[in-house]
Amino acid sequence: MSDKFYINKFGVKILKEGTKAFRIFSIETINLEFLLIYILFSESSKEDLNDKKGFLKVLYENNGDDTLIEFLESEKSDMIFSAKSYEKYFGQMAYTRITDNVLSYFKDILVEVIQAKPQILKSKEKVALDYIFSFNNMEDLIDDITEKNIEKLFYGSINDIKKFFSDRLGIQLFENEIAEKNFEQFIKQRNLIVHNRGIISKEFAKDFSNEYVTYNPGNILVFSYENLSDINGAMTNLIVDLDLKISEKFKLETIKLD
Numbered sequence: 001m002s003d004k005f006y007i008n009k010f011g012v013k014i015l016k017e018g019t020k021a022f023r024i025f026s027i028e029t030i031n032l033e034f035l036l037i038y039i040l041f042s043e044s045s046k047e048d049l050n051d052k053k054g055f056l057k058v059l060y061e062n063n064g065d066d067t068l069i070e071f072l073e074s075e076k077s078d079m080i081f082s083a084k085s086y087e088k089y090f091g092q093m094a095y096t097r098i099t100d101n102v103l104s105y106f107k108d109i110l111v112e113v114i115q116a117k118p119q120i121l122k123s124k125e126k127v128a129l130d131y132i133f134s135f136n137n138m139e140d141l142i143d144d145i146t147e148k149n150i151e152k153l154f155y156g157s158i159n160d161i162k163k164f165f166s167d168r169l170g171i172q173l174f175e176n177e178i179a180e181k182n183f184e185q186f187i188k189q190r191n192l193i194v195h196n197r198g199i200i201s202k203e204f205a206k207d208f209s210n211e212y213v214t215y216n217p218g219n220i221l222v223f224s225y226e227n228l229s230d231i232n233g234a235m236t237n238l239i240v241d242l243d244l245k246i247s248e249k250f251k252l253e254t255i256k257l258d
């Protein structure tokens with residue numbers, strides 16, 4: 001077992017000390033995990049269910065339409081209060097939150113690295129003198145250049161991010177082609193949710209169907225609560241390994257993690 005981290009019963013690496021960027025990432029993953037637990041254990045008892053239905057009936061009575069009241073009086077309305085009923089929608093929302101948390105970590109850790117070693121941004125790009133002299137000190141100038149470069153980088157593709165880490169930091173984001181392919185799918189699934197309501201496209205089906213899983217165009221991406229927890233854990237393991245490599249290479253400040 002590493003002296004830097006331990007592995008819990010779910011196979012997730014728990015880092016003992018990490019960068020500021022990792023701490024923010026970790027808090028987000030923990031909060032999402034707690035939210036998943038909350039939803040799974042929030043099913044109503046029959047008594048609570050009747051109270052909630054009664055509240056809704058009072059709320060919607062005398063609105064000129066008895067259809068909803070009749071529905072609330074039937075057992076079919078139980079589905080309104082079932083976490084399973086919203087798994088498709090919440091699953092997609094939580095999935096995008098996981099991906100955004102990972103991408104935000106990449107941004108945050110790059111800021112820490114550049115603050116520690118500003119020469120990483122060295123390039124032949126020309127900068128106007130009036131831009132340079134608009135800042136009161138060198139630190140503000142570096143911060144602004146850092147922000148502009150990182151924002152530009154993250155408007156690109158994961159290949160641009162991978163190349164930046166490799167060329168400028170000398171850090172490989174992925175251990176092998178399989179890990180890289182899995183991460184590409186991880187990001188493209190997020191894009192389908194954000195830009196296509198989670199509906200699988202022909203391009204996605206062609207790129208990621210294999211002997212183990214077949215994606216059919218027109219189907220909707222669905223993530224169970226358990227699946228989301230597994231994805232959250234897998235991404236944590238990826239970021240733990242990355243944080244250890246980057247903090248050690250660039251001698252970044254680390255903090256103890258509770």
